[in-house]
Amino acid sequence: MSAPRVWKLWIGARAVPAASGKVYAAINPADGKPSAMVAEAGEADADAAVRAAARAAVGPWARMSPRERGRVLLRLSGLVRENAHELAMLETRSAGKPLADARDEIGLAADVLEYYGGAANKFFGETVPVSASGVCFTLREPVGVCALIVPWNFPLVIATWKLGPALACGNTVVLKPSPETPLTALRLAELAAEAGLPEGVLNVLPGPGPGCGSALVEHPLVRKISFTGSTKTGTWIAKAAADGVKRVSLELGGKSPNIVFDDADLGVCVEKSVWSVFANAGQDCCARSRAIVHRKIYDRFVADFAARARKIVVGHPEKRGVQMGPLISQRQRGRVEDYVASGRAEGAELVCGGKRPAGLPAGGFYLSPAVFAGADANARIWREEIFGPVVAIVPFKDEEEAVALANDSPYGLSGSLWTRDVGRVLRVGRALQTGVLSVNSSSSVHLEAPFGGYKQSGVGRELGMKALELYTETKSVFVSGV
Numbered sequence: 001m002s003a004p005r006v007w008k009l010w011i012g013a014r015a016v017p018a019a020s021g022k023v024y025a026a027i028n029p030a031d032g033k034p035s036a037m038v039a040e041a042g043e044a045d046a047d048a049a050v051r052a053a054a055r056a057a058v059g060p061w062a063r064m065s066p067r068e069r070g071r072v073l074l075r076l077s078g079l080v081r082e083n084a085h086e087l088a089m090l091e092t093r094s095a096g097k098p099l100a101d102a103r104d105e106i107g108l109a110a111d112v113l114e115y116y117g118g119a120a121n122k123f124f125g126e127t128v129p130v131s132a133s134g135v136c137f138t139l140r141e142p143v144g145v146c147a148l149i150v151p152w153n154f155p156l157v158i159a160t161w162k163l164g165p166a167l168a169c170g171n172t173v174v175l176k177p178s179p180e181t182p183l184t185a186l187r188l189a190e191l192a193a194e195a196g197l198p199e200g201v202l203n204v205l206p207g208p209g210p211g212c213g214s215a216l217v218e219h220p221l222v223r224k225i226s227f228t229g230s231t232k233t234g235t236w237i238a239k240a241a242a243d244g245v246k247r248v249s250l251e252l253g254g255k256s257p258n259i260v261f262d263d264a265d266l267g268v269c270v271e272k273s274v275w276s277v278f279a280n281a282g283q284d285c286c287a288r289s290r291a292i293v294h295r296k297i298y299d300r301f302v303a304d305f306a307a308r309a310r311k312i313v314v315g316h317p318e319k320r321g322v323q324m325g326p327l328i329s330q331r332q333r334g335r336v337e338d339y340v341a342s343g344r345a346e347g348a349e350l351v352c353g354g355k356r357p358a359g360l361p362a363g364g365f366y367l368s369p370a371v372f373a374g375a376d377a378n379a380r381i382w383r384e385e386i387f388g389p390v391v392a393i394v395p396f397k398d399e400e401e402a403v404a405l406a407n408d409s410p411y412g413l414s415g416s417l418w419t420r421d422v423g424r425v426l427r428v429g430r431a432l433q434t435g436v437l438s439v440n441s442s443s444s445v446h447l448e449a450p451f452g453g454y455k456q457s458g459v460g461r462e463l464g465m466k467a468l469e470l471y472t473e474t475k476s477v478f479v480s481g482v
């Protein structure tokens with residue numbers, strides 16, 4: 001068997017070893033074995049990458065027209081599509097997601113780059129009718145060096161949510177993927193160079209949060225931080241960024257409600273609801289992990305939901321037909337198992353799942369989807385983000401109680417509402433404190449629409465044209481007519 005490839009950092013226009021010479025093993029969650037060796041970026045590398053990006057911010061990239069910048073993104077989008085299989089395999093072997101899901105995600109990443117390639121010359125300022133004699137107009141200008149810090153659950157897709165608008169607006173970036181899943185970001189940097197992105201515009205640093213990530217956040221030449229990850233890390237980043245008055249946008253945790261009224265189409269609702277929490281093995285910030293179901297249909301919903309969950313095919317993510325792969329790491333599975341134990345200890349009924357399935361590679365981090373019924377409002381499984389395949393289902397009696405249950409959370413990222421009553425859609429929809437709401441659907445992301453959270457789920461909106469605001473400064477210009 002050949003030794004795994006050693007992946008280096010990407011700084012300037014080339015792959016370089018870490019200044020410390022450190023290398024670590026990226027683990028394949030399917031079997032617990034190393035899938036690749038990766039250079040581990042540290043503080044010195046963060047400094048080198050930020051300086052490369054700062055030089056590039058005043059280089060050829062700054063002089064390119066928005067249309068030319070857009071064309072680079074369109075070429076990159078095309079290269080991502082051409083290399084989709086390779087990228088999907090890299091994602092599957094680092095993140096453990098079923099190969100078919102990884103392929104869909106690579107397609108979505110290409111779509112996002114295409115969207116922002118087209119948007120580059122369609123985002124502009126305005127003329128302002130001021131009182132003085134003359135003309136006032138606004139310019140949208142790049143912020144400068146942006147640090148883009150992303151998690152391991154949707155590695156390449158979330159990177160493109162940030163890269164697309166940042167590059168379309170003429171910024172230069174340092175992208176820090178999660179140490180578990182750095183490979184697609186590193187491969188993207190190679191493809192970006194092939195697409196004609198000038199030297200230093202995109203730098204990629206695989207490395208740990210403390211050290212590499214914090215050095216980026218604190219670097220004086222970084223002007224903007226875009227972060228996706230846990231609320232705990234996001235809170236630290238917001239505080240650290242305040243020191244340099246850096247621009248910050250945050251996409252954080254969630255504990256999203258799935259509200260089902262008794263007039264819902266139960267067949268469709270159950271099928272979609274199951275995937276709204278168990279897709280990506282529940283490691284999804286938008287996972288509808290709190291099902292809130294009208295008491296008239298509660299027993300049937302619980303029975304149908306559990307029956308469907310039991311049929312989910314858990315297995316090796318490269319095997320055809322597998323619907324749910326392993327969790328990202330041994331540690332993450334341990335955390336989720338603790339939650340399953342706490343759910344039982346706190347009085348909820350474990351209807352099914354929450355166990356290590358038999359017959360799968362012993363070193364892999366597999367867990368069957370867990371369905372709890374009747375969780376207490378103060379139970380940890382009801383209040384805390386688990387980030388694993390666990391759902392809790394509780395009954396409600398009327399609209400008011402459904403809304404109160406849904407909103408009783410520090411988070412407010414996504415949510416679903418199942419009913420055929422249009423008036424109720426509008427009443428309940430308005431009352432829910434959530435950045436994204438889908439009605440009779442479990443979708444969370446449409447790349448053309450703004451995405452982000454209320455409350456502790458984040459600050460700012462990614463995707464769509466809204467995201468371009470995050471990566472630009474507004475300059476107000478007045479030209480005297482006198």
Ligand code: NAD
Pocket residue numbers: 149150151152153154158176177178179207208209210212213214215217228229230231232233234236237250251252253254284285286385387413453457458
């Ligand atoms: P995490 O906060 O542990 O890490 C996210 C990223 O931040 C990683 O790259 C990590 O290395 C880096 N990091 C950690 N400490 C840092 C520090 N001190 N300075 C700079 N960077 C640091 O989160 P995770 O476990 O990778 O991801 C899971 C979390 O992400 C969940 O809470 C999930 O809800 C959230 N998430 C949110 C969204 C969204 O769009 N709202 C999307 C995906 C994931």
